[in-house]
Amino acid sequence: MLNRLLNRLAGVVPGGFSARPFLQRLRGARIGRGVWIGLGVYFEAVHPEAITVGDSCTIGLRVSILTHFYHRGPRRRS
Numbered sequence: 001m002l003n004r005l006l007n008r009l010a011g012v013v014p015g016g017f018s019a020r021p022f023l024q025r026l027r028g029a030r031i032g033r034g035v036w037i038g039l040g041v042y043f044e045a046v047h048p049e050a051i052t053v054g055d056s057c058t059i060g061l062r063v064s065i066l067t068h069f070y071h072r073g074p075r076r077r078s
Helices: 002-012 019-027
Strands: none
């Protein structure tokens, strides 16, 4: 629950070079130095520890970063 709250907060707080990367680091994501994270960026909610962002990267506005896809079996035709 706290993880999801921090993720939502990180999407709207000011501070692309400071607060947003800090909050994502608290969640377990590995964020390098000098990273700027835009507003509305969504980092994986289930496995944030699987995310690594290198030094001096920029993540634009309203980007989603996902780390997994759970397959639920073959599609069925109706």
